[in-house]
Amino acid sequence: MTKLNSKYADSGYIQKLILRSLLFLLLGIFAVYYLMPLFIMVTTSLKSLEEIRTGSLIDLPREVTFTAWKTAWSGACTGIQCEGLRPFFWNSVLLAVPAVFISTLIGALNGYVIAQWRFKGANLIFSLMLFGCFIPFQVVLLPMARVLGIINLAGSISGLVFVHVIYGIGFTTLFFRNYYVSIPVELVKAAKIDGANFFRIFISIFLPLSLPIIVVTVIWQFTQIWNDFLFGVSFSEAGTQPVTVALNNIVNSTTGVKEYNVDMAAAIIAALPTLLVYVVAGKYFIRGLTAGSVKG
Amino acid sequence: MSEWLEKQLPKLVLAPSFVAILIFVYGFIGWTAWVSFTKSKLLPRYDIVGLIQYDRLFVSPRWDVAFSNLFIFGFLFIVISMLLGLLLAILLDQKIRTEGIIRTIYLYPMALSLIVTGTAWKWILNPGLGLEAMIRSWGWESFSFNWLVDPNMAIYTVVIAGIWQASGFVMALFLAGLRSVDDEIIKAAQVDGIPKWRIYLSIILPSMAAIFLSAFIVLAHLSIKSFDLVIALTGGGPGYATDLPATYMYTMAFSRGDIGQAASSAMIMMAVVFAIVVPYLYSELRAKND
Amino acid sequence: MSTILEIKNLHKDFGSLNILNSINVTIEEGDFLVLVGPSGCGKSTLLNCIAGLEPITSGAITIDGRDMTTVSPKDRDIAMVFQSYALYPTMTVGQNITFGMKVRGIEKNEREEKLLKVAKQLQIESLLNRRPGQLSGGQRQRVAMGRALVRDPKLFLFDEPLSNLDAKLRVEMRTEIKKLHQNLNASMVYVTHDQIEAMTLATKIVVMKGGIVQQIGTPSEIYNRPSNLFVADFMGSPAMNLIPAKVANNGKGTKFTIARSRGEPLMLFDDNITKLPENVVLGLRPEDIGDAKLRKGDKLQISTCSVDVVEPAGADTYVLINLGGKEVTARLQAETAAQTGMEMAFTFNMDKVSYFDAQTGQRLN
Numbered sequence: 001m002t003k004l005n006s007k008y009a010d011s012g013y014i015q016k017l018i019l020r021s022l023l024f025l026l027l028g029i030f031a032v033y034y035l036m037p038l039f040i041m042v043t044t045s046l047k048s049l050e051e052i053r054t055g056s057l058i059d060l061p062r063e064v065t066f067t068a069w070k071t072a073w074s075g076a077c078t079g080i081q082c083e084g085l086r087p088f089f090w091n092s093v094l095l096a097v098p099a100v101f102i103s104t105l106i107g108a109l110n111g112y113v114i115a116q117w118r119f120k121g122a123n124l125i126f127s128l129m130l131f132g133c134f135i136p137f138q139v140v141l142l143p144m145a146r147v148l149g150i151i152n153l154a155g156s157i158s159g160l161v162f163v164h165v166i167y168g169i170g171f172t173t174l175f176f177r178n179y180y181v182s183i184p185v186e187l188v189k190a191a192k193i194d195g196a197n198f199f200r201i202f203i204s205i206f207l208p209l210s211l212p213i214i215v216v217t218v219i220w221q222f223t224q225i226w227n228d229f230l231f232g233v234s235f236s237e238a239g240t241q242p243v244t245v246a247l248n249n250i251v252n253s254t255t256g257v258k259e260y261n262v263d264m265a266a267a268i269i270a271a272l273p274t275l276l277v278y279v280v281a282g283k284y285f286i287r288g289l290t291a292g293s294v295k296g
Numbered sequence: 297m298s299e300w301l302e303k304q305l306p307k308l309v310l311a312p313s314f315v316a317i318l319i320f321v322y323g324f325i326g327w328t329a330w331v332s333f334t335k336s337k338l339l340p341r342y343d344i345v346g347l348i349q350y351d352r353l354f355v356s357p358r359w360d361v362a363f364s365n366l367f368i369f370g371f372l373f374i375v376i377s378m379l380l381g382l383l384l385a386i387l388l389d390q391k392i393r394t395e396g397i398i399r400t401i402y403l404y405p406m407a408l409s410l411i412v413t414g415t416a417w418k419w420i421l422n423p424g425l426g427l428e429a430m431i432r433s434w435g436w437e438s439f440s441f442n443w444l445v446d447p448n449m450a451i452y453t454v455v456i457a458g459i460w461q462a463s464g465f466v467m468a469l470f471l472a473g474l475r476s477v478d479d480e481i482i483k484a485a486q487v488d489g490i491p492k493w494r495i496y497l498s499i500i501l502p503s504m505a506a507i508f509l510s511a512f513i514v515l516a517h518l519s520i521k522s523f524d525l526v527i528a529l530t531g532g533g534p535g536y537a538t539d540l541p542a543t544y545m546y547t548m549a550f551s552r553g554d555i556g557q558a559a560s561s562a563m564i565m566m567a568v569v570f571a572i573v574v575p576y577l578y579s580e581l582r583a584k585n586d
Numbered sequence: 587m588s589t590i591l592e593i594k595n596l597h598k599d600f601g602s603l604n605i606l607n608s609i610n611v612t613i614e615e616g617d618f619l620v621l622v623g624p625s626g627c628g629k630s631t632l633l634n635c636i637a638g639l640e641p642i643t644s645g646a647i648t649i650d651g652r653d654m655t656t657v658s659p660k661d662r663d664i665a666m667v668f669q670s671y672a673l674y675p676t677m678t679v680g681q682n683i684t685f686g687m688k689v690r691g692i693e694k695n696e697r698e699e700k701l702l703k704v705a706k707q708l709q710i711e712s713l714l715n716r717r718p719g720q721l722s723g724g725q726r727q728r729v730a731m732g733r734a735l736v737r738d739p740k741l742f743l744f745d746e747p748l749s750n751l752d753a754k755l756r757v758e759m760r761t762e763i764k765k766l767h768q769n770l771n772a773s774m775v776y777v778t779h780d781q782i783e784a785m786t787l788a789t790k791i792v793v794m795k796g797g798i799v800q801q802i803g804t805p806s807e808i809y810n811r812p813s814n815l816f817v818a819d820f821m822g823s824p825a826m827n828l829i830p831a832k833v834a835n836n837g838k839g840t841k842f843t844i845a846r847s848r849g850e851p852l853m854l855f856d857d858n859i860t861k862l863p864e865n866v867v868l869g870l871r872p873e874d875i876g877d878a879k880l881r882k883g884d885k886l887q888i889s890t891c892s893v894d895v896v897e898p899a900g901a902d903t904y905v906l907i908n909l910g911g912k913e914v915t916a917r918l919q920a921e922t923a924a925q926t927g928m929e930m931a932f933t934f935n936m937d938k939v940s941y942f943d944a945q946t947g948q949r950l951n
Contacts (some may be wrong), residue, residue, distance in 0.1 A: 023387060023390055023392075024392075026387055027387055027388070027392070027398055030384060030387075030402065031398060031401045031402070033460075034401050034402050034404070034405065034460070034464065035401060036420075037405075037413075037416045037417065037420060037460065038404075038416075040416070040419070040420055041416050041419075044419065052425060053425065056429070056430045056433050056434075057420065057425070057426055057427060057429065057430040058430060106313060109309050109310075110309070110310055110313050113306045113307075113309050113310045114310070117306035119306060119307060122310070125310060125314050125317075127577070128314075128317055128318075128321075128322070129313070129314075129317050130577060131321075131573070131574075131577060132317050132321040134517060134569060134573045134577070135321060135325065135566065135569065136520055136521050136542070136562070136565040136566060136569050137521070138523075138541075138542055138545045138546070138558075138561075138562040138565055139324065139325050139328050139562040139563065139565065139566045140320065140321070140324040140325070140328070141545075141546075141549060141558075141562070142327070142328060142331065142340070142549055142555060142558060142559060142562070143323075143324040143327040143328060144320070144324065145549075146340070166316055166320045167320070167321075169313050169316065169317065170317070173313070184670045184672060186668040186669070186670050186672035186745075187672050187674065189634075189637070189639050189659075189666070189668065189672065190666065190668060190672035190673075190674075190733070191674070191685075192639065192658075192659045192660060193637060193639075193659045193660060193664065193665065193666050193686075194660070194685050194686030194689055194733075195660035195686055195689040195690050196660075196685070196686075196689045197302060197305075198302065198305040198306065198309075199305075200689060204674075204685070205674050205676070205677075208676035208677075209675055209676055223407060226409070227408070227409035227410070227411075228409075229409065229410065229411050229523070229524040229527070229528075230523050230524065230542075230546075233527075233546075234546070234549075234550065244409050244411045244412075244524070247409075247411055247412070247415065248411050248415075248527060248528055251415050251418070251528065252531060260419055260422075260425065263415060263419065264415075264416070264419065266415075267411075267412045267415040267416060268412075270409060270411070270412055271407075271408050271409060271412040274407045274408065274409070275404065275407055275408070277407070278403075278404055278406075278407035279400075279404075282400055282403070285407065286403065286468050289406065289465055289468065289469075290468065290469055290472055299656065299658065302658070
């Protein structure tokens with residue numbers, strides 16, 4: 001009897017082992033699929049142009065050289081200008097930092113009002129904001145270009161900050177509203193009786209509670225704004241372009257020899273800040289993504 | 297006075313955002329709609345002449361390509377991303393110790409700018425030096441993979457890059473859905489002796505209908521908005537073979553100086569989004585108010 | 587003694603929905619007023635109106651002689667304890683208790699002094715540096731009370747403060763609130779759906795249903811002389827027996843005929859009342875029906891009934907009999923010989939009986 005059992009156990013064990021191996025094989029193949037482009041970007045950026053022409057796509061560099069990185073950072077041509085990505089990288093920083101800060105602050109206040117100080121019509125306003133998250137931005141490009149001209153912000157970084165704040169409000173409000181709506185309304189009642197006013201309650205009670213959702217919102221907004229191309233390419237001028245626009249210009253510039261290694265180095269540089277955020281705070285990044293997609 | 301102010305404060309705080317949304321979302325949609333009914337060319341004109349821009353749009357061969365590309369791209373992008381994402385989620389749901397690392401690897405493309413993704417795939421799919429050259433160097437001399445420069449196939453390279461970018465995100469969404477299914481139901485099914493594949497098919501997946509819908513909405517929305525990817529990967533080319541409504545609109549607005557065409561194509565995009573998103577938002581908000 | 591809280595003709599509508607209707611309540615200094623009723627009866631809304639957290643549609647609320655209509659919650663000289671405790675999650679216990687004083691700009695020394703006094707009173711000195719998340723339910727309850735006590739207000743408001751605690755703790759805290767009330771001689775308004783809490787704590791009870799006050803009175807008045815069928819049924823556990831009966835005048839007084847599923851109808855007599863309508867409902871508390879072998883008395887009427895169920899409960903034994911188509915509960919001494927299925931003589935204390943109009947449900951005696 002025991003012999004029979006162990007025999008069954010054996011065959012079950014082997015079957016399980018095979019299935020398990022198959023599972024890991026599949027998972028491994030997909031991991032290679034997702035990693036391969038990054039791998040190729042990195043290796044290509046470290047090769048010389050000569051090696052790229054003669055070697056194969058997935059070969060490791062025979063001779064590691066950082067010239068492409070240097071060129072990408074400070075020498076590559078974006079149209080007529082040949083200063084590399086550096087000035088545009090800083091443009092993106094100057095653009096993203098205030099835009100993220102302002103839109104997060106507005107979202108927090110809006111979410112606080114909608115979730116905790118309900119009044120007639122608040123839900124309608126929330127619905128209108130929510131729908132604003134979904135519109136294809138092409139539909140606002142033309143009038144926005146004119147309005148930026150009228151208020152003298154055309155082609156400026158401040159203008160881009162303004163645009164990103166406006167169209168970020170929907171999402172930031174959604175994040176904070178959904179976070180604050182789970183906090184019992186009695187907290188506000190208790191604080192009112194304690195004598196605290198609207199802003200005091202927000203600053204002393206709700207803000208200290210909000211760290212997780214602030215992180216989620218900041219990461220979401222930063223990724224959105226850093227990675228934006230459409231607003232950047234539509235509303236900036238030669239000197240105020242964000243890094244994504246400059247990257248595209250480097251890659252598609254038709255002057256001179258095509259330097260694939262520089263393209264790849266530039267792409268990695270442009271991707272680095274958001275990749276870094278993802279690696280450091282992936283948990284919050286995913287939470288923002290799923291919160292941004294599962295509305296409600 | 298201060299009492300009144302304190303009472304109105306919540307409304308006053310929300311008011312600027314409300315006004316901004318009214319003007320910059322709804323007002324602007326109205327402006328674009330208005331202009332789409334005029335003869336605007338380089339400069340906007342405000343005298344309505346009817347559907348002339350839409351007539352021009354529908355007879356334009358370039359718009360025809362852009363619009364059908366949207367459906368080719370949208371369909372393949374959504375279906376394959378969903379299937380791949382679901383497969384990956386189920387594979388990852390098998391109590392794997394290294395799940396955290398694998399998930400990180402699958403999802404990182406979502407953190408990249410579509411311009412970066414486009415640049416990378418443009419290089420990989422480059423017929424002269426990329427994948428094609430690599431496989432030929434392995435001895436398969438006749439291997440050909442020149443979709444990037446083939447007007448009939450170029451749109452599929454956009455699909456490939458798009459799936460690479462978004463499928464990991466669908467996986468994360470589905471994985472969260474799989475995990476949210478009540479553990480006791482699964483245990484009950486196991487006790488009943490129902491095989492694992494059957495549990496997935498008959499119990500877990502049907503209970504994830506809402507997540508499927510969410511994933512669909514997000515992907516559909518991404519595909520309608522996708523602009524960066526095409527610009528970086530193919531620039532809309534060869535010719536205008538990979539144009540999408542988004543790139544068509546941009547070209548008309550900023551290169552061709554044809555504001556009327558830009559506005560009318562934007563309105564068509566808006567209509568497509570509207571048709572998909574409004575029923576979804578409506579049902580979501582109604583469910584919440586009940 | 588002075589009037590602390592006076593509610594005059596208060597109405598509250600929410601849209602077209604009427605939440606509170608013609609509420610008139612007054613309490614004196616030192617009163618412990620309990621608002622009791624089923625969920626949705628408007629008791630919590632009324633409390634929120636007293637606190638100024640919700641606007642009223644018409645009527646007036648005065649606290650300590652001051653009209654409160656335009657006064658904001660912070661200036662009403664009140665303190666409130668909530669069902670969910672509503673402790674500020676990111677503040678320590680000490681900060682929770684002193685937050686109100688801090689907002690009002692009270693000196694740090696004075697804050698510390700008051701905090702220590704209250705902490706000592708509630709025996710939470712050792713918890714002052716913890717956060718609410720690290721406390722048990724009972725401890726959170728104490729902190730919430732501390733936050734209210736430190737205000738030393740004219741009026742304390744409690745919104746179902748014990749309903750999130752487990753049964754044992756609830757009884758303990760109930761006693762403590764009672765002690766607190768006696769020691770402070772404070773005025774309190776307390777909302778609960780638990781009629782036992784209402785009976786044990788209150789000096790005055792307001793029974794509410796559907797936004798309308800059903801009865802106001804001392805616990806004993808509410809218990810012994812419920813003003814209508816709703817109050818009779820809602821207050822007391824086990825509930826008052828409400829037995830439909832037919833009325834006949836027999837010259838001296840009134841004869842009540844109560845139908846039974848088996849055998850002859852039960853007859854009861856009351857010589858002290860006349861002029862009842864044809865159909866009434868007799869209200870008898872379980873303790874007013876007894877075992878004839880164990881209870882004697884002039885006024886007790888004796889009749890034989892069949893025992894359906896026997897439920898020993900330690901000190902008492904509850905017996906269910908069927909009268910007038912209803913389960914009737916009798917509370918007997920533990921020594922009773924009652925057995926399921928046996929025919930047994932019961933006493934009915936007609937001194938304590940309440941009569942209700944079968945149509946309107948209003949009390950008749």
